[in-house]
Amino acid sequence: MEKPRKSTSRGVGRQKVRGHSPANRSLQRGIEILRAFRPGSEVLGNGDIAERTGLSRATVSRLTQTLVGAGYLERDTALRAYRLGAPVLSLSHSMRSGSSLLAVATPLMLETAMAHKINVGLAVRDRDEMVYLESVRYSARASLRKVVSGQRVPIELTSLGRAWLAVTSAAERDGFIAHVRLKRTQHWPQLKVELERAIASVRRYGYCMATWQPEVVALATPIVIEGRLVCILNASLTTTVRPQEVVAALKNPLLELAKRIALAAR
Template sequence: MTKPRHASTRTTTRTTGQFVRTTSGSRSLERGLSLLRAFRLGTGVLTNAELAARTALPRPTVSRLTRSLVDAGFLVYDLDEQGYRLGVVVQSLALAHRSSQSALDLALPLMRGLAEGRRINVGLAIADQTDMVYLDSVRWSRMGLFRRLVPGSRIPIAITSLGRAHLAGLTATERTALLARLAPEYGADWRRVAASIRQSSAQIKRMGYCWAEWQAGSVAIATPMRDPGGQRYALNISLPTYEAAAEPLATEHGALLMALAGDIHARWREAWS
């Protein structure tokens, strides 16, 4: 009797749009990469103790991993501060990543045009674990001068419109898994946060976008996006509230956001065709 042939994991990946492999990963590599993730904007040098605290890894494990990362050039040991800083290879990787973002290159002129025309902030972000990471953003300051939010800046998924837009764009299985990962970060406050996430999901189903006030004095509106290659994004507009109520501002600018998303999608489809 002939055994049924199963689709290869590469075929499954192509047909489902989700990465699938049956081979096991490297736990040591995952732990080493978690040390690199511990470095965030504003972090210069971290000791083994600080890395252990940030990653919840045992100190002996951290010591072995930092030794390997120094040998490979991903970390450099600072003799004066007696800790580790990122190696220059990380900057090369960041540059390589940015140069590969053709979708961002196509979107930026449209984002800039709206930001300049309406004096608002427009950004495009991708999820990374429990954060959203800005690929780029055109910012309008209160003094009327443009400034660019540093690409790579991170904001939390659970309490921001960008993050909630990302959640809305996931499959039910993916969303459930991410929510389970987010819940421990908020402890007893999770019930309130989860209710706000459900409210944002309902907004997106009804209007295509959601809004949130996670920073005092401003409101942010976001919508999920996906390029023809399958990469998920979240696009947002943010602006100061001053003395105005947030909800009317969100409603007023929601149509602008959705029009911008439509223009970007059209440009992406044209480029991919």
């Protein structure tokens, strides 16, 4: 007679058990649905969404209808699927136009990128990834510079993420490291060493180095204003010369720029 177990789907919503954080379940779920749309899976059917979020098909169907009504999802009837709608672009636009940090940082970043012919990026942490607020890509030809934002990169493999790890609270750092240990059991020993080195490097020199993508060497440094971690700045370039030389070339521009941003944003 007892209900067997709805623990799978209900479990997700039950995270309010510990402590009190008045969380609206429907809203949470709706946002998880939006978050399921990410580069590589920009077109999802109700079934895909149900699978990725752990929600029941019926619930997904209703929530997607609501999101379509709100304009944040569009249905592609041919593919029986949804994609994100144009109104989400307005959220970005509002977010960016309201950010005083970006207002002061972007011109300085452009300046540094042009002066040293390097890429410069600014990111914050979101869950288990870093999100670029702004990324200025320097390109030799025609001084073409492309600016992207919203791109996500993994914390554990990038200079950005490791710099964040170095300056976040011990609790968050330990929690995240435990998470990664399970996620990357394969290369964990190697990875662990790299993380420890990066964290030590940030503490000693103010920056750390990583090469996540082949031939791209990146340095990152945290920006702290009034004792509060604000964001992570990085500088990178594509090259085949030895990383050590790149570090020597990048570290001063990076630290200098970080100082200027911190000063201007105060």
